[in-house]
Amino acid sequence: xxxxxxxxxxxxxxxxxxxxxxxxxxxxxxxxxxxxxxxxxxxxxxxxxxxxxxxxxxxxxxxxxxxxxxxxxxxxxxxxxxxxxxxxxxxxxxxxxxxxxxxxxxxxx
Amino acid sequence: xxxxxxxxxxxxxxxxxxxxxxxxxxxxxxxxxxxxxxxxxxxxxxxxxxxxxxxxxxxxxxxxxxxxxxxxxxxxxxxxxxxxxxxxxxxxxxxxxxxxxxxxxxxxxxxxxxx
Numbered sequence: 001x002x003x004x005x006x007x008x009x010x011x012x013x014x015x016x017x018x019x020x021x022x023x024x025x026x027x028x029x030x031x032x033x034x035x036x037x038x039x040x041x042x043x044x045x046x047x048x049x050x051x052x053x054x055x056x057x058x059x060x061x062x063x064x065x066x067x068x069x070x071x072x073x074x075x076x077x078x079x080x081x082x083x084x085x086x087x088x089x090x091x092x093x094x095x096x097x098x099x100x101x102x103x104x105x106x107x108x109x
Numbered sequence: 110x111x112x113x114x115x116x117x118x119x120x121x122x123x124x125x126x127x128x129x130x131x132x133x134x135x136x137x138x139x140x141x142x143x144x145x146x147x148x149x150x151x152x153x154x155x156x157x158x159x160x161x162x163x164x165x166x167x168x169x170x171x172x173x174x175x176x177x178x179x180x181x182x183x184x185x186x187x188x189x190x191x192x193x194x195x196x197x198x199x200x201x202x203x204x205x206x207x208x209x210x211x212x213x214x215x216x217x218x219x220x221x222x223x224x
Contacts, residue, residue: 032210038152041197041218041220042217042218043113043199043201043216043217043218044152044199044201044215046212046213046214046215049210049212051210087152093205093206094164094165094206095165096142096154096157096165096167097142097154097201097213098154099144099151099152099153099154100151101151102151
């Protein structure tokens with residue numbers, strides 16, 4: 001079962017930052033926070049992951065709170081092509097990758 | 110480098126038949142996982158293989174099985190197909206067993222329709 005809680009849907013204006021929250025209050029010390037997204041009928045796409053430090057790559061930034069009970073994925077300048085379902089997942093070595101319902105992000109012009 | 114390749118992309122089968130789906134992971138990746146995605150149940154984990162051994166298994170009936178070859182390519186088989194098996198079947202590959210600060214990359218999936 002998924003151990004994260006995400007809003008069902010969010011809207012964002014094109015060109016603005018999209019901030020997607022995720023709660024994971026029961027996270028274990030060895031669990032990483034992963035973000036994937038899935039554009040309609042395609043395979044999920046890896047975005048970013050982190051353990052406790054904030055992370056940034058060419059796609060997004062990941063902010064993890066100090067107590068690690070929540071995190072935020074930031075898409076700095078959302079485009080229409082960022083419209084997708086975004087999944088926040090806790091993953092630890094040897095365990096399976098479990099997807100929840102995710103957040104439907106709609107980027108509007 | 111080439112991504113995860115799943116074949117075939119689309120498949121139509123009749124109830125009661127069996128089907129075999131194939132997944133070629135990214136070169137050098139040793140872990141392959143399979144997922145079933147339906148509108149009602151979302152993405153559900155089927156099983157994971159690493160070095161030709163099944164390491165994790167989801168809650169699916171025994172009609173769903175898989176295997177991994179020495180070159181890390183994997184196949185999954187569904188026997189005695191039911192209408193409810195209609196779904197998008199996704200394969201993901203990663204360098205190591207999941208979650209060890211590694212990334213899993215997904216293929217485009219095989220769309221199976223059972224009629």
